[in-house]
């Protein structure tokens with residue numbers, strides 16, 4: 001059985017690192033970008049969440065974020081996030097590297113979380129640099145569009161996520177590659193593995209001799225490189241794997 005094989009690899013490993021994508025949060029009610037029901041069937045994020053479009057028209061961004069941001073802020077971790085937190089607690093998992101910006105790994109209790117694309121829980125004023133919780137901005141969107149900075153009064157408030165056209169946080173990327181390089185098992189969950197450089201991370205691990213485990217709802221371009229491929233829901237599969245490792 002593949003679940004057992006995955007658990008055995010993790011139990012025997014010295015350093016397992018997880019890489020997660022939007023798929024792990026799908027069961028928390030946050031839509032993925034790609035795949036069935038994905039956001040890209042509704043909006044074009046390259047337009048909506050690109051830094052150029054945002055700077056030209058913050059209102060257009062916040063109109064979309066009004067709906068989407070509230071969903072993400074209200075979301076709760078699911079058994080997939082919880083299983084990874086339990087594995088870390090049990091000494092079975094070194095760290096979670098995530099492409100997600102929803103903060104659900106931390107909410108589930110994961111301690112070492114590397115956010116490659118920043119966090120959607122905080123908003124920063126591009127003019128004066130003041131930061132405030134996303135929830136506060138989100139709460140005033142009904143009467144204030146685009147939202148205004150409470151400090152300088154200007155209207156370039158941007159979530160601390162990496163937009164299209166922006167570079168990724170250097171330290172997080174370096175740490176992710178270091179972790180991948182030092183890992184002997186890389187557990188990839190809910191990522192379509194088509195966004196680079198995030199997709200480079202499991203390749204780096206495999207080049208360094210790590211065994212790759214893929215848990216995803218549908219096939220990925222890296223399935224053929226994996227030691228174990230499990231097509232299914234993260235919220236079902238990860239708790240099964242975690243339980244078998246004794247976490």
Ligand code: NAD
Nearest residue numbers: 021022023026032033034099100101102190192217233234
């Ligand atoms: P993606 O949307 O490109 O791919 C998600 C993958 O998850 C798909 O292959 C899909 O088949 C799979 N999937 C869907 N439901 C699943 C489930 N229940 N269990 C297991 N797999 C499931 O996501 P991506 O590869 O992470 O890249 C998209 C980018 O969008 C990321 O860089 C991320 O920053 C951003 N994003 C983040 C969030 C979030 O924070 N929750 C949500 C959407 C997009």
Ligand code: ZN
Nearest residue numbers: 125128149152
């Ligand atoms: Zn300001």
